[in-house]
Amino acid sequence: MELTSNFKLALTIGAIILAIILKVFISTFLKKRYKKKGLDKRYLVNNIKNAINLMLIVLLFFFWSTELQRFALSIAAFVVAIVIATKEIIQCFIGFIYLSTSAPFRIGDWVQVNDNCGEVSEIDWAKVTLLEVDIHTYSYTGKTIYLPNSLLMLQSIRNLNFMRxxxxxxxxxxxxxxxxxxxxxxxxxxxxxxxxxxxxxxxxxxxxxxxxxxxxxxxxxxxxxxxxxxxxxxxxxxxxxxxxxxxxxxxxxxxxxxxxxxxxxxxx
The missing domain is CATH 3.30.70 (Alpha-Beta Plaits)
Known part of the structure; x- marks a missing residue:
């Protein structure tokens, strides 16, 4: 039986809210648990968040597959324009796959990309988040750097983890x-x-x-x-x-x- 649009919308909103609650709960629970043990498990929290995001995307695609197919057919004349407009997004997603498979660094590593140096605090499908480190004093500056994954495919990455x-x-x-x-x-x-x-x-x-x-x-x-x-x-x-x-x-x-x-x- 085909679901109505209103029902699909309700399920979509419910799935998004559930995903947010799960990420917050799991993140808080794991951080408190491993903080007591003195362990750095930020990479585990990051992987779980990415897994929940992936499941949410698959679920939403399943809900709206019919509408997406109709939408794709209706914009066939604009495919080239859409590809150009979403080129950066596609490159970021490909960059995420590249970082996940080649693993040049992990959560907690110190890395340097061009003049940007910092500790990797989060990796998602669009960007890598760094906590900036002054390479001359080896101290945190309090600033946060966001690097798009597409940039990391084109620039050299220096893993400075031993310097920690x-x-x-x-x-x-x-x-x-x-x-x-x-x-x-x-x-x-x-x-x-x-x-x-x-x-x-x-x-x-x-x-x-x-x-x-x-x-x-x-x-x-x-x-x-x-x-x-x-x-x-x-x-x-x-x-x-x-x-x-x-x-x-x-x-x-x-x-x-x-x-x-x-x-x-x-x-x-």
């Missing part, structure tokens, strides 16, 4: 050349860098080895290094490289910067 725990942090200090001999600073500065990194030395060595094994490449670290060079106008440039916990990188940078100026003044 440890990072190869490099920074440089430039000083105008004086009578001081910069080479005399290196041994003292390096000893201070080793001292600041001693509390996590064992963990850093293991994590460094883990990254190298997974990527099958050699990376800098875990020993801190200091290099002397000059700028194009002859100023002295001291470059520090540290393999350290991401959350401690800026603090250690500030300590070494302070030590550098104190020692520089002592040698001047």
């Amino acid at each position: 725990r440890y990072v190869n942090h490099s920074f440089a200090i430039v000083r105008e050349s004086t009578n001081a001999v910069p080479i005399n600073l290196i041994s003292e500065l390096k000893q201070k860098a080793i001292t600041y990194c001693s509390s996590f030395k064992d963990v850093a060595e293991r994590y460094n080895a883990l990254i190298e094994n997974r990527l099958d490449v050699a990376i800098a670290g875990p020993e801190p290094s200091i290099k002397i060079s000059t700028t194009d106008i002859g100023h002295v440039k001291i470059t520090f490289s540290l393999f350290c916990p991401t959350e401690d990188a800026i603090e250690i940078e500030q300590k070494l910067t302070t030590d550098f100026f104190v020692l520089w003044n002592n040698y001047s």
Whole structure:
């Protein structure tokens, strides 16, 4: 028996309301449950939401299949225009399939696309949502970035997930050349860098080895290094490289910067 339009409309509204309630309830329940255990299960919540959305679309298509067929026939003359108008939507959906099958990242990973860097908080059929991270300070900015899936098919994606725990942090200090001999600073500065990194030395060595094994490449670290060079106008440039916990990188940078100026003044 064919359903009436009013009945279909009522079922459609009911299905949409039910889907919203289910997503809110499941999301709240899982977040509370796993938060108590200290686990990050945002990817599970995201997958369940996408599954509910897919079931809702299939159900609505089943309800309105007859009307959709009639509608498709009635706009046959405008097919080209419709394809052009919905090109971005189609590309976003194809991009979602691409991200789901190739899995270049998952919920909770740090990624960089062009100049946009952030933690992946949600993935749906239209976009990827990032919580912006300042790549220089490794801290959240409080801003949210929305990237259409179509963009991710055309741009390179950098997965920075290893940087969430440890990072190869490099920074440089430039000083105008004086009578001081910069080479005399290196041994003292390096000893201070080793001292600041001693509390996590064992963990850093293991994590460094883990990254190298997974990527099958050699990376800098875990020993801190200091290099002397000059700028194009002859100023002295001291470059520090540290393999350290991401959350401690800026603090250690500030300590070494302070030590550098104190020692520089002592040698001047």
